[in-house]
Amino acid sequence: MTxxxxxxxxxxxxxxxxRDARLKRRSLERQLASYTSDSDRLELDAIISRHSAEETSELRSIINRQAMDRLIRSA
Incomplete structure (x- = not known):
């Protein structure tokens, strides 16, 4: 082989x-977006808090962005 x-x-x-990483992230974003109620978000936060910041940084980033998007849309 050259x-x-x-x-x-x-x-x-x-x-x-x-491409695979983008597809996985989009799937994760859709899954996290399904947690819409306050109780859903509290449950998700409780689950995430059991893990280190390093392990959950991507999740927290997505969740925070989605929360900001919801705030902007509701304003």
Whole structure:
């Protein structure tokens, strides 16, 4: 295999990984968006608080953004 072939293969692999990561994040965003009531959000917060900030940083980021989106829409 030539260096060019390896570069193309590496690029394809990288793009596929990024695409998979985006799809997983969108799925997670949809799942988290289904927690709409105050009690749902409290339950979700209780579950998340059992884990480290490092483990939950992506979840908290999504939840905070969704909360801001809800506030903006309701204003």
């Amino acid at each position: 260096r060019h072939d390896l570069s193309v293969k590496s690029l394809r692999s990288s793009l596929a990984s990024r």
